[in-house]
Amino acid sequence: MRILLGGVVGLFLVACATTQSAGPAPAAPPKESAPPPAPVVKEKTPEERKAELMAAFARESTPQAEQTFSVGEQRVTVESATPVAPKRNEGSSVQVELGLGASQPVTCFVYERGLDVGTLATRMAKSLTGDTSLSSVRVSDITVVEKSPATFLELGYLAGKPGAQVLGQLKLMFYSSDESPLMCLHDEPGYVQSFKRITSTFAAAMARALTSPEVKYDWRSVSVMRVKGAPIGFERTAWMTRSDGDRVSMSVTAMLVPRSATEFLSTDGVTVTKFAKKDGRVIEKTEVSLNGGELERKLTLTRTKKGYHYEGTAQGKELAGDLVPTDAKGLLSDLLVAQKAKALTAAKPSFTYEEYSPGANPAALTKTVVTRDASVPRGVIIEAGPMKMNTVLDEAGMPQRLTLNAGPVVMELDRVFSEGKVE
Amino acid sequence: MRRPVVAALLLGALAAEAQVSEEAVLHAVPLETTVRGEVDWKARQLEGVLDEPKAALPAFLSRRGVRVDATGRWKLENLVAPPPKDKPVARHRNASWVIDFDQASFTPAWKTAVDELGPKPTAAALTAFAGRYLSRKSYDRGLDLASQVATRREGDCTEHAVFLTALLRKAGIPARAMIGLVLVAFPDRVRSYGHMWVEAFVEGRWQVFDAALGTAPAAWLPAGELSDEGPGYALGLAGLLNTLAVRSLELR
Numbered sequence: 214m215r216i217l218l219g220g221v222v223g224l225f226l227v228a229c230a231t232t233q234s235a236g237p238a239p240a241a242p243p244k245e246s247a248p249p250p251a252p253v254v255k256e257k258t259p260e261e262r263k264a265e266l267m268a269a270f271a272r273e274s275t276p277q278a279e280q281t282f283s284v285g286e287q288r289v290t291v292e293s294a295t296p297v298a299p300k301r302n303e304g305s306s307v308q309v310e311l312g313l314g315a316s317q318p319v320t321c322f323v324y325e326r327g328l329d330v331g332t333l334a335t336r337m338a339k340s341l342t343g344d345t346s347l348s349s350v351r352v353s354d355i356t357v358v359e360k361s362p363a364t365f366l367e368l369g370y371l372a373g374k375p376g377a378q379v380l381g382q383l384k385l386m387f388y389s390s391d392e393s394p395l396m397c398l399h400d401e402p403g404y405v406q407s408f409k410r411i412t413s414t415f416a417a418a419m420a421r422a423l424t425s426p427e428v429k430y431d432w433r434s435v436s437v438m439r440v441k442g443a444p445i446g447f448e449r450t451a452w453m454t455r456s457d458g459d460r461v462s463m464s465v466t467a468m469l470v471p472r473s474a475t476e477f478l479s480t481d482g483v484t485v486t487k488f489a490k491k492d493g494r495v496i497e498k499t500e501v502s503l504n505g506g507e508l509e510r511k512l513t514l515t516r517t518k519k520g521y522h523y524e525g526t527a528q529g530k531e532l533a534g535d536l537v538p539t540d541a542k543g544l545l546s547d548l549l550v551a552q553k554a555k556a557l558t559a560a561k562p563s564f565t566y567e568e569y570s571p572g573a574n575p576a577a578l579t580k581t582v583v584t585r586d587a588s589v590p591r592g593v594i595i596e597a598g599p600m601k602m603n604t605v606l607d608e609a610g611m612p613q614r615l616t617l618n619a620g621p622v623v624m625e626l627d628r629v630f631s632e633g634k635v636e
Numbered sequence: 637m638r639r640p641v642v643a644a645l646l647l648g649a650l651a652a653e654a655q656v657s658e659e660a661v662l663h664a665v666p667l668e669t670t671v672r673g674e675v676d677w678k679a680r681q682l683e684g685v686l687d688e689p690k691a692a693l694p695a696f697l698s699r700r701g702v703r704v705d706a707t708g709r710w711k712l713e714n715l716v717a718p719p720p721k722d723k724p725v726a727r728h729r730n731a732s733w734v735i736d737f738d739q740a741s742f743t744p745a746w747k748t749a750v751d752e753l754g755p756k757p758t759a760a761a762l763t764a765f766a767g768r769y770l771s772r773k774s775y776d777r778g779l780d781l782a783s784q785v786a787t788r789r790e791g792d793c794t795e796h797a798v799f800l801t802a803l804l805r806k807a808g809i810p811a812r813a814m815i816g817l818v819l820v821a822f823p824d825r826v827r828s829y830g831h832m833w834v835e836a837f838v839e840g841r842w843q844v845f846d847a848a849l850g851t852a853p854a855a856w857l858p859a860g861e862l863s864d865e866g867p868g869y870a871l872g873l874a875g876l877l878n879t880l881a882v883r884s885l886e887l888r
Contacts, residue, residue, distance in 0.1 A: 335776070472775030472792075479776070505776050527867060528781050529741075530733075574868030599875030 266380060272403035274314035276410070284309075284323065287422035291415045299323075311397075311411055315404050319411055321397040323419060328394040330364050330387040330447075330467035331479030332506035337385060337398070338368060338477070345372045347475045348380075353405065355437045355444040357630040358413050359420035361390035362435050362447040365409060366469065386412040389449060389465060391428075393419035429453065431460070432633035434611075438468065438626045445470050446480075448626070452548075452633070458490035462547060480504055482572075486546060493552075494543035495521075500571050512571045516543065527575040536578050538567050547611070550583070551635055554593055555610030557585040573597060609635035675715070675819060675855075682819070682855070683711040697857070715819075715855045719841040724810030728837065732865035735813070736783045737802040745769060745786035745799075746806055759809055759836045759845050766800040766847035779873065796848035797832040804845075810837040811845075813865075815876040816858035818849065830877070831856070 257265070277294040284299055284307055291297070294312025302308050305325040310318040341347045349369035356363055368383040382402040386409070388395045397412040431452040438446040446468030453461050466482040482502040488495050498514040512525035512532065520537035521544070538544055545553070545566045553564050563584040573579045579597050586592030586603065591613075595602040600617070607613040607628075615626040675682050686693070686708040693704055697712060704710045731738035737746065748769070753761045772790035779794045782802035791799075797813045804811035811834055818831040833846040833856055844856050864872035 476775040478778060480778075504778055509778075529784055530736075530739075530781075532867070573871050574866075576867040579868075579871070598871040600871070 266402075269402045270382065272315075274404055274407040277312060277314050282309075284419070284422065289418045289422050291418050292411055309415075311415060313399060313404055313407055313411055315399075315401055315407070317399060317401040319397055319399045319408060319415075321395055321412070321415060323393060323395040326394070327391070327465075328387060328389065328396060329481040329503060329506065330389055331469060331481040332503055333387055333396055334364075334366055334385065334469055334477070335479045335506045337366075337383070341368070341370050344374060345370055345381075350471065350475055350477050352444050352469050352471075354409065355447050356413075357435050358388065359390075359417040360433065360435070360630060360632065361388060361392075361416075361420065362437070362449055363388050363413060363416055364444075364447065364467065364469070367405070384408045386416070387467075388412075388416040388420075389447070389467065390416070390420055391451070392425070393423040395419060430633055432631065432635050434628055434631035436626050436628040438624060440470075440622060440624050443471075445624075452635075454490075455487075459496065460488050460490060460546070460548070462486045462488070478504070479506065480509070481506075488546035488548065492542065493546045493549040495546055495569075498569055502572070510571050510575060512575055514569045521569065523569065523575070525575075527571065532575055534576055536569070538578060540567070544568060544578075548635065551606075551610035553610070554583050554606055555608075557583070557593065559585070559587065562587075570597070607631075607635075611635050675821070680715040680855075681711065681713055682715050683709070685709045700857070717856075717858070719843065720835070722842075724837045727863070727865065728810040728812050729805055729808075731802075731805070733867050734779075734781055734798055734862070734865040734869050735802045735805060736781050737806040739783035741783045742786045742802060742806075746803070749803060757803075757807055759804060759807075759811075759838050759843070762803045762807060762809075763800060763834075763845040763847050766796060766803060767850065770796055770799065770847070779869075793832045793848040796846075797834050800834045800845060800847045804834065804836050811835065813862040814844075814856070814858045815860060815862060815873070816856060818846075819855045819857070820849070821853035832862075835861075 274294075277292045279290050280293040280295075280297045281288060281290040282297040282299060283289070291311065294314045295310070295318065297309060297311060299307050299309045302322070306322040309321045309323065311321065313319050338347055338350065347368060348371050349367070351367045351369075352364065353367050354363075354365040356365075364387045366385040366387070368385065370381045370383065371378045372381050373379055380402065381400065384399045384405065386397040388397075393416065395416060397408075397415065399408045431454055433451040434449065436448045436450075437444055438448070446466060448464060448466045450462060450464045453463075455461060462485070464482075464484045464486075466480070468478075468480045470478040470480075472478050480502060482500065484498065484500045486495060486499075487497040495514070496516050499512070501511045502509045508526070510525070510527045512523055512527065514521050514523045514536075517535065520535060522533070522535050524533040526532065545568070550566060553566070557563065563582060565580060565582045567578040567580055570579045581595060581597045584594045584596070586594050589603075589605060591606040591608075593604050593606060595604050595612075595615075603616040604612050605614040611628075612626075613628050617624040617626070674684060686704060693702060693710060697710065700712055700717060702710050702712050736742065749757060749762065749765050753765060757765070770785065770789055770791055773792070774790045775792050777788070777791045777795060780788065780791060780798070782798045785791055785795045785799040786802075788795075801811045801813045813832055814835050815830075815832050817828050818833070819828050831848075833844060833849070835842045835858075836845050837843075846854070846856070860876045862869065862872060862876065
């Protein structure tokens with residue numbers, strides 16, 4: 214999801230906010246597409262069937278010829294075994310089919326407005342109904358394509374009546390980008406790397422074609438969250454300067470946390486913070502988060518004479534109230550926190566600040582302590598209540614790598630892309 | 637400093653808990669192993685050895701008075717803990733942000749319970765009702781409030797626990813949601829899971845009621861009570877989950 218709170222927080226940002234931003238549910242659920250190969254043939258021995266299945270799941274295609282086509286006024290050149298003829302769907306997406314050199318084409322939907330990765334992933338998994346049932350879920354990769362995160366998801370499924378079932382594999386790619394949000398899918402076992410190649414090059418081509426040179430970012434970054442090395446989500450952040458000199462930071466997150474072999478907990482979140490040019494203090498902050506594609510929280514914090522006022526909904530309940538920060542100058546923006554963290558020394562090894570973090574508490578400020586960790590170059594420990602995050606900062610004081618311990622779970626967040634300056 | 641950190645941390649931690657029913661256990665994700673042990677169900681004992689003798693025992697064992705010897709061996713002599721001696725206080729009776737049986741959206745579920753069980757349902761009857769009422773056993777929710785659970789009728793152990801706690805309090809029975817580990821006996825092994833269940837004050841003592849677990853032989857090892865049931869419950873939950881920082885038990 215991309216929240217663009219136009220008249221509220223920034224000239225460049227376009228209004229939007231809810232799950233509707235992802236556009237209509239994509240067409241082509243697996244059971245409606247042509248049947249995948251790898252049928253279970255009774256005459257063959259189990260070993261032969263297993264070998265056949267393994268071969269089907271391991272196959273790849275060679276790079277295809279390049280095709281040039283138009284999306285709106287832009288000319289785009291990408292690899293495709295077949296000519297590409299984009300068509301506009303009702304709603305707000307353009308549908309493109311790319312020939313992968315397999316039985317089934319790769320189908321992509323390019324949206325006009327942002328997409329919610331967790332929400333779309335949930336919808337796709339839940340579209341497997343009737344005689345089609347999900348058998349496995351795996352986030353295979355989250356990588357950066359043309360400055361934005363691309364999430365690759367594999368859904369294994371069984372289709373057909375018991376005794377005559379076929380094994381299927383739906384591969385999905387979600388591209389979370391301000392310029393060219395898109396989703397691609399391929400419903401056929403195998404071609405995992407080929408799908409990644411063709412969808413990555415398509416997303417990159419679309420991003421280059423649709424990026425407006427008028428939009429300037431002060432700083433932008435992409436970080437990937439992992440548990441035991443397996444990707445589970447990303448955060449992409451962009452900072453911009455408004456025409457009045459105040460700053461806006463926007464953070465988009467999505468997580469697909471595996472809970473069982475066939476279930477995952479999906480979240481989408483957007484936080485937009487406006488902070489003052491003159492002192493770097495928070496002027497306004499809005500956070501929207503979704504759980505399984507449904508609104509979980511939507512809260513806005515605004516500056517008042519005495520402090521801040523928050524208002525919105527959390528878990529279906531209305532919330533509103535006033536908060537008075539300990540620091541009368543106001544809440545620190547990420548920029549100020551980074552500057553303070555960077556300035557920590559042996560003589561002044563820690564500082565405490567408050568932040569409005571609705572995920573921790575939507576009705577109060579959360580006290581956070583940052584302490585220098587002399588055992589690690591540019592290391593700090595960030596503590597919010599019982600939570601402790603071992604962090605490595607970059608030269609500007611922004612977190613480069615975080616390690617979070619939550620009981621038995623250790624989660625890591627690594628920044629994998631950044632450009633611009635934190636200043 | 638990093639907003640998603642909070643959500644990420646909690647969601648990751650919740651990924652380690654599980655609704656423990658026979659069916660669910662089959663595909664639940666067990667915790668990693670760093671502590672090995674053996675359960676004697678007849679003697680109601682649990683004993684084991686730490687991988688590293690000087691490693692700290694997890695809180696759910698140390699708070700039960702378990703000690704480690706020089707070789708890293710430890711023994712919990714009474715697997716079924718004696719009932720906590722504390723008495724119910726106001727928060728165990730009242731509605732809260734999480735246990736929100738005062739919300740209108742909770743009423744239909746309560747009416748159904750009364751229709752089925754009568755005006756004065758017992759804790760055991762409400763436990764069975766909660767297990768039935770949550771007809772979709774799923775892992776794709778984080779921690780829904782009781783009123784949300786009453787409407788959605790789905791979830792894992794956390795949803796079962798907050799919903800049952802709400803039903804019990806609505807029925808006038810003091811109750812609290814507990815977090816910890818549960819040991820579940822299967823024919824060939826014992827498995828441990830991060831878990832949430834309910835303690836209700838019945839017949840003058842706190843007793844375990846677990847709508848998610850069903851009737852499988854089990855032992856509950858609490859890390860603590862979800863005492864902060866307000867809008868900031870997530871931090872309290874994170875604190876409790878941190879006390880489970882054992883990569884888990886491997887039991888026979």
